Amino acid sequence: MRKPIIAGNWKMHMTIESGKAFVKEVAASLGDTEVEVVLCVPFTLIQPLSTAAEGTPVKIAAQNMHYEDFGAFTGEVSADMLKEVGATYVVIGHSERRQYFNETDETVNLKLKKAHASGLKPIVCCGETLEEREAGTTESVVKRQVEAAFEGISPELAAETVVAYEPVWAIGTGRTATAAQAQEVIAYIRSLVEAKYGDEVSEEMRIQYGGSVKPDNVEEIMNEVDIDGALVGGASLKPDSFLSLVNF
Ligand code: PEP
Secondary structure, three states: OOOOEEEEEOOOOOOHHHHHHHHHHHHHHHOOOOOEEEEEOOHHHHHHHHHHHOOOOEEEEEOOOEOOOOOOOOOOOEHHHHHHOOOOEEEEOOHHHHHHOOOOHHHHHHHHHHHHHHOOEEEEEEOOOHHHHHOOOHHHHHHHHHHHHOOOOOHHHHHOOEEEEOOHHHOOOOOOOOHHHHHHHHHHHHHHHHHHHOHHHHHHOEEEEEOOOOOOOHHHHHOOOOOOEEEEOHHHOOHHHHHHHHOO
């Protein structure tokens, strides 16, 4: 049984104060949840929110990291630095990073290796653009992204990696992939993992869907057999909305 994982991606939103209040409110309502609850927050919120989340089921993630340990990389933050301030997870290769910050399949792979080496749990994103979907190349795009991301990653570490399938056309657009569309691509990703690593790893790996997930569509999405969670932007910014997602 794969443990469901619901992750809120706050992008460049929230403050230390509003973030701490959010964690307090959500943690107070979670009880003994069976769901893994993650908040992917801006760098400056990682330390205060990790402290606020201590003793609760809420885990804090970074939204990006550099693949080197240290050096002349102005503006960047390393995996060990994120660990030091309390991050448990890190998002790698979000489509906004690929689109606006030159993230490539190669840097995604380097970051995935470094995250594992540092003991951060990676959430690796993949997904096609609207043009790619309309051109019928969804599978080949996702195949390229997934194969490149996992190049040189051992089966043990692959099994501990979370993959987020996020069609770019569904992110922040209000246009959700249907549950069936999401299931189809996620089953395909699982088949790629099986081809590379075998049954056991593909059965163990958690794969999320992301793209305009909201309280009113989360249940349908989570009911799909291969979908183990959601990576959620807009609907993760309010505690009551985020709680409805966690309580799908
Ligand atoms: C995201 O940030 O990864 C995302 C899926 O955003 P939204 O839920 O707003 O589409």
